[in-house]
Amino acid sequence: MLLKKLAAEKNLLILAGIALALFVSPLYILGENAHIRVHDNLDSNLAWYKVLAESGQLTGPIDAVIAQIMNGNLSRNAFGSEWTIIVWLYALFPTMIAYALSQTITRVFAFIGMYLLLKKHFLIGEKWAPVSIGTALAFAFTPFWPSGMLSTLGMPLALWAFLNIRQGERSWRNVLVLTLLPLYASIVLGFFFFLSAMGVFWLTDLIRKRTWNWPFLLSIIYMTGIFFIVEYRLVYSFLFDDEPNSRDEYFHARLTFWHCVRLAFKNFAIGHHHAATIHTLIILPIMLVALFMVLRKKDWKKEKVFMGLFFLNFALSAWYAFWFYKGWLPLTERFHVLDTFNFARYHFLRPLVVYLLFALSLKIVWSYGRLWRRMVPVFVLAQVIAASFFNEEILFQNKPSFKQFYAQEQFSAIKDYIGLPQEGYRVASIGLHPAIAQYNGFYTLDSYNNFYPLTYKYQFRKILEKELEKNKTIRTYYDEWGGRCYIFTDELGKHYMFKKRTKKRLKNLELNTDAFKAMGGSYLFSSVPIDNAEDNQLRLEKVFESKSSVWKIYLYKVI
Template sequence: MNRITFTRERIYFVLSIIIIAIWVAPYFILGEHAHMRIQDNLDSNIAWYKILVDSNQLFGSIQANIPQIINGELSRNALYSEYYGIVELFRLFPPVIAYGLNQAISRFFAFLGMYLLLKKYVVKGENQGFIRIISALTFALIPFWPNGMLSMLGMPLALCAFLNIRKHEQTIISIVTITLLPFYSTFMLGFFFFLSALGVFWLIDVIRTKKPQLRLFFSIVYMTLIYLAIEYRQLASLIFSHEETNRSEFFESKNNLTQTILLIFKNYIVGHNQNETLFGIIILPVSLIALVLVILKKSWKNEKLFITLHLTNFLLSVWYAFWWYEGWEPLKQKISILNTFNFSRYHYLRPMIVYILFAVSLQILWRYQKKWRITAIVFAILQIAVLIPSNEQVWYHNSPSFGEFYATKEFSDIKKFIGKPVQDYRVASIGLHPAIAQYNGLYTLDTYNNFYPLSYKHQFRKIIAPELEKNKALASYFDQWGGRCYLFVDELGKNYMFSKDSTKVIHHLRIDTQAFKQLGGNYILSGVPIENAKENQLDLQKVFQTKDAYWKIYLYKVT
């Protein structure tokens, strides 16, 4: 690589780091005024970290429960391992700062890992530094699920390390990499799928080379064992706990063949909400143009990686869609692991595959003719333009900020009004997420969690049974999943975001108040007024509203 090319690539590298820093800066500048994802984030994980720390059960035993949630029936094992880096961030820093640090760490190592992988194994041309940098940068800016940490964004770094080990190169730093990555990623929500896919790669490699490839094999086993050690709580639950959980009633394969085929193309073009790639607008056309060029040049044999990436990307969407196909259901009912573990998540490999495909596609355009280099540069810059609206401050600007969502001042007023120690009464919420009450220290009968006792789900169902009778969709949602153990109301559906300016009113609420009381319930926090509250033995105590909160909360006491 000549000196000018090297200097230019180094400048691109520094500029990329600056762009990533600007991308995450709002969390540190805006603090609680920052906006962030609500689904599977503010409505759950962020509250869980605080609950873990406040409960003094962060390092609790495998038999420990969380007293604050569902009458203490939620197992400590249902929440994140204490060895996850993100948990430590939330233990040491204020929540928004911890969240911002997690974003910065995840995006930096996503960029670094993809850059190193492309430079050493994919886009190796001396004058193609721009392609390496821009592909790594766009990968680092995708709207990933933040609580997964490096579960998806760390895959290129891991793949680079494993390939180094296979080639007997940079072995020490690569072993350090696969040793540390498990502490900042998850096994069940990312690396199980990566490592099992890598195991298939190892097997094919053994057959192809007729060599055992023991270094690669033992490094895969080594990383897997570290994950299992970190995830000892979930292992203990699987091996030693014989209590049925809500996962036992998880019926997911309900799509007919037409719906399944449509889902293939939806996932392929649009993606999944936890691993969005923003593939369809720029990367898909670029990869198809590159495919046409490969066909015209008849260079199939020279572009095996490109063809493989195209096929794998599509087949992962096929696998994802068919996991929800109704034809699976009889087999899933016979083999419990197929029902309790979501094997569709091999699509978590797609972000890495899509952005390697993007890099290779740009490389094909770059090498075709000199005038096509400008086209490649334009497409690369356009992909950054496509990603900018996905920044949380832009995408969620119409949603409540962190501070507005958790409404700590408003809940402080509620607790003062009730005037009793929080552990002496139980609440549940209507029209807002129970995570808000949990974040503010209240003890809740409702929750959002995928792993809690099935017996509790059945007890809780008695409360909302009259409402579920009115709405078959809600009944199916609760009965066949139940992760959201909420006070569902037919008139509200699956809407939990009623602002203080909302004019929505519940006119015909029907809940089993006696079942609520038998479960220990004392108060209901409603995001909207309940017109027939007295028919349900509910007495309106007070309406709470503050200028810094998103909600107007109606406090009802069970009489």
């Protein structure tokens, strides 16, 4: 009987491997014609990796700058550390191959981590193998912040290692996991919050059991230390760089109490796109059913892990929502770090918590009767199918493909038309992400970065100050965040993806082109025509179109 169960488990693991291969296959098959996430991906990170790889500063010193962006005002430290493997993927491989490899690495280790965690610590016994494998597969299918790598999806693997150490297991595998994960994850995009949660877990053990459990404590310190070594640029900037930067004008505490309450329940039920859980349709109802069963049978002591995780799940959503409560304002004014560091990201723990709850909920439902037992495989399969529909090729099929977005053929024609060395002049974009120009080698005054000198933000603001005066939305967006150092306009608002079929036009543009020229600006790439170009000292040079691009680029020269 045991051999049959082990054989069945092996077969299920093979099927899960095939499913993972199919899930990432569009990236390999379609290549640059694949559709992938634009927000915080194509519009930023993928271009940054290419710029960094071509800058000659991939392993540059602490005080190095990236000359291609923001007139050299962007520090090398604003990009990923060279100790992070993802940086080398993009340096060694073409962008889409690097992206496909990164997606594959992340999803494979997400599956392995969740499977090992459930099998060893939560669903012990061969009979639970289908639930463990199915839950792990659904977890591995969830969307994640691509440049975050294993920052959220690597948490189950880290928790597996920590729980092993906590229980007294001495194995090189645990040390290997805690050593290698920091090379493919980010401390600010997930693991700061995970490691601090582990610290609270250790402290709770100390209070309850009155034992120090030194190996557990030292393992937390060890992994934190590895992260600090890998992220040495970030650590240096945080501790020693005292120049005011754009993060210093990030203000988050602006929501009313009842707005925060609504946001808490919304996050609990739907989640957040940077830490997506895909739990609303399947997992949430099953969690609530399992909660009802536990409360009805008064088994909350027996199911204390389930109850604790359920409470933690809601607490994380509440914490996320109330981080934006305007009642925090006196504290944020007194302690500046509360504005510059996004503590709301504790909700990045939710993918781990939600899928642990899913597995434990299925275990509770299983024990409630024969009918429920028969439904458990159906629930598992339903969640796997639901998560599979969040494949990027499906999710972003109506967005530009990689090739259409970066429009290399079109921008090569623009470069040839201008006919000057790209480092010899500066450009900016209107109605278009600056990352596109950056990816194609142009030196841009504008950019999407949240860590650059405040003096540059003020200097760039002079170009669009009249447009900001007209529109409170873009004025607040620029002044109280500024991560998108873009040429915003009143008529276009906070939109920067106007495709070639758009009917939009700029009729009343008011730019300070003298300020633009003073910064070295020579050309504007606009995705919409500017009717009053001459009033802004602009001359239309040429309109560029390409079948392989979704843009129509109006090239304006400052005169």
